[in-house]
Amino acid sequence: MDIREEFLALDQTVYGRPLVYFDNAATAQRPRTVLELQQRLSVEANANVHRAVHHLAAEATDHYEAGREAVRAFLHAPARENIILTSGTTASINLVAHCFTERFLRAGDRILVGEAEHHSNLVPWQMACQRHGATLEVLPVDENGEYSLAALESRFRAAEGRIKLVAIAHISNVLGIVNPVKEIVQVAHRYDVPVLLDGAQGIVHEPVDVQALDCDFYVFSGHKIYAPTGIGVLYGKKEWLEAMPPYMGGGEMIESVSFEKTTYAPLPLKFEAGTPNFLAAACMVPALEMARMMAESAELQQAQCEMRDFLLEELDRVEGLRIYGLPHERSRKIPLISFSVEGAFAGDIAQILDKMGFALRSGHLCAEPLLRRFGQTSVLRASLAPYNTLAECESFMAALRRAINMLR
Amino acid sequence: MKTIQEIQVEIVEEFAVFSDWMDKYEYLIELGKGMPVIDEKDKTEEHLISGCQSRVWLSCRKVEGRLYFAADSDAIITKGIISLLLKVYNGQKPEDILSADEGFIEQIGLKENLSPTRANGLVSMIETIKQYAASFSAPEPAAGKDLEADIVLALRQVYDPEIPVNVYDLGLIYDIQVDADGQVFIKMTLTAPNCPIADEVVMQVREAVADVPGVKDVQVDLVFEPEWTTDRMSEEAKLELGLL
Numbered sequence A: 001m002d003i004r005e006e007f008l009a010l011d012q013t014v015y016g017r018p019l020v021y022f023d024n025a026a027t028a029q030r031p032r033t034v035l036e037l038q039q040r041l042s043v044e045a046n047a048n049v050h051r052a053v054h055h056l057a058a059e060a061t062d063h064y065e066a067g068r069e070a071v072r073a074f075l076h077a078p079a080r081e082n083i084i085l086t087s088g089t090t091a092s093i094n095l096v097a098h099c100f101t102e103r104f105l106r107a108g109d110r111i112l113v114g115e116a117e118h119h120s121n122l123v124p125w126q127m128a129c130q131r132h133g134a135t136l137e138v139l140p141v142d143e144n145g146e147y148s149l150a151a152l153e154s155r156f157r158a159a160e161g162r163i164k165l166v167a168i169a170h171i172s173n174v175l176g177i178v179n180p181v182k183e184i185v186q187v188a189h190r191y192d193v194p195v196l197l198d199g200a201q202g203i204v205h206e207p208v209d210v211q212a213l214d215c216d217f218y219v220f221s222g223h224k225i226y227a228p229t230g231i232g233v234l235y236g237k238k239e240w241l242e243a244m245p246p247y248m249g250g251g252e253m254i255e256s257v258s259f260e261k262t263t264y265a266p267l268p269l270k271f272e273a274g275t276p277n278f279l280a281a282a283c284m285v286p287a288l289e290m291a292r293m294m295a296e297s298a299e300l301q302q303a304q305c306e307m308r309d310f311l312l313e314e315l316d317r318v319e320g321l322r323i324y325g326l327p328h329e330r331s332r333k334i335p336l337i338s339f340s341v342e343g344a345f346a347g348d349i350a351q352i353l354d355k356m357g358f359a360l361r362s363g364h365l366c367a368e369p370l371l372r373r374f375g376q377t378s379v380l381r382a383s384l385a386p387y388n389t390l391a392e393c394e395s396f397m398a399a400l401r402r403a404i405n406m407l408r
Numbered sequence B: 001m002k003t004i005q006e007i008q009v010e011i012v013e014e015f016a017v018f019s020d021w022m023d024k025y026e027y028l029i030e031l032g033k034g035m036p037v038i039d040e041k042d043k044t045e046e047h048l049i050s051g052c053q054s055r056v057w058l059s060c061r062k063v064e065g066r067l068y069f070a071a072d073s074d075a076i077i078t079k080g081i082i083s084l085l086l087k088v089y090n091g092q093k094p095e096d097i098l099s100a101d102e103g104f105i106e107q108i109g110l111k112e113n114l115s116p117t118r119a120n121g122l123v124s125m126i127e128t129i130k131q132y133a134a135s136f137s138a139p140e141p142a143a144g145k146d147l148e149a150d151i152v153l154a155l156r157q158v159y160d161p162e163i164p165v166n167v168y169d170l171g172l173i174y175d176i177q178v179d180a181d182g183q184v185f186i187k188m189t190l191t192a193p194n195c196p197i198a199d200e201v202v203m204q205v206r207e208a209v210a211d212v213p214g215v216k217d218v219q220v221d222l223v224f225e226p227e228w229t230t231d232r233m234s235e236e237a238k239l240e241l242g243l244l
């Protein structure tokens, strides 16, 4: 099967040039199977979930729950109760940042976040700390963009029990390095501190087994893993999800309601107030199936490594170009490369590349503190998916050189 | 002085020769590079207009009833477009700037750059230009008189004790900036860096300007870069000193 034929969006031109889509870390394209299901269910099963007895409603509910089951299986989570469906990574993190801290964070406590976090895994914690009079601590990355487990360990020792949670990315959306999350969880658990992993990028590039990782929370978005926008996942260990108070109040999350007292629905519905995006949830089935298939294809995986290596080597040849996120072991680097070029501003390069048909991300990449650490306000990012090709990488390098020449 | 409309027409004609985006962008890059560099000192938080993609700095001063903008951006294409905007608006009257539109940007095919989703700071910059224009076109406290002209008059009363020509005509005043709420910034020099009466002259300048009705606060910056030369003197001053 030609994988590119499954992703209809790839076959189009922009400004009369063939599209080269290198912004997959922001949003990935969707396969035909997802588009078809979305369209079919819009007709055959458009009704509210978990509420009515009629046929369409039952169909909708079944598809919604099938989406949840696909997510559970993909994460190797023990049960349906562990999987809360949200609108995205950001919503999942906010849910934990709100409900977990409500119960477990006190004045004088601390939350530890990584230096390389997306604003979505930073600002909600900052807000929670402000609400509770706690402080936000930051675990720095080194020049290469890597964390030190020893530094983490000493943070816990110095904090003497005041760190209540660690929130860190599985893979940073700027650095593209697979963090040693299993080890991070082990260290944290030695100090009885739970860990939330921001898997927005991790879920796309690494096999995830939440039980083997032993993380307490794992979150990600559907739209980065070939599903539509508006669906996200919060995996949580049952003991935490049970202990946390509900987030939003409303329909669906209740067991019984009176003006005096409301009892809440059991997990997972306790955290799913209101009508969910059930179409997008249903689409997690074909989306995750596509992700699984691409991950299992030795050919595609090999091609991804080749593209990564090609880009790393070719970019390194460009004078004045600096790459952010070069781990000691290259195998820890995903085909996501952020860089800046001396004498050519990232936004200008992106704008010229756009005219040549290349879709790249530029700017602070929602990680201003990390960029500041590297002395930048704006970088360029090429993030690839298995449907990209080496030929695209080659034409990208030629286009990049041309753009830089125009600007210098 | 050409009108805003005339300058816009000129720019549109200028761009008509470009057949594709590449030439256009190359030209914009050239314009961006050729733009006078704004003083690092002026790249302050106060003048910063942040976009997500790039940053833009803009400052404005009024001289004899007309507005002059200085601007910069870290993105060169954005800077090229800024230079077009400044070409149109620099030296115009606040009320003309207020009533003008930026339709020419669309006519030269750069409209997408003004889309807020570009987040390049251009849209906010245009808004800021209009805000400056609005605040400067408000009737002035000193009964319709031009504050800047009054400041110049006041400066003409201040003399370097060793030379019988006032500091303004001597060319010692490098810059006068008046902002909308009566804050005045003066950048000046002295004829020689080790002038023994430096403090005294600066104090006289500050007092003279502070006395002008409508001035709330005066800040005087004494600089020796660029160096003063007799070329900076007005014709009258040169005549007075017998240099012509």
Ligand SMILES: Cc1ncc(COP(=O)(O)O)c(C=O)c1O
Binding pocket: A025, A026, A088, A089, A090, A091, A118, A120, A121, A169, A171, A172, A173, A198, A199, A200, A201, A221, A366
């Ligand atoms: C690492 C990381 N965390 C969080 C997010 C936020 O995801 P979303 O905007 O889908 O909520 C992103 C996506 O940009 C990301 O890459």
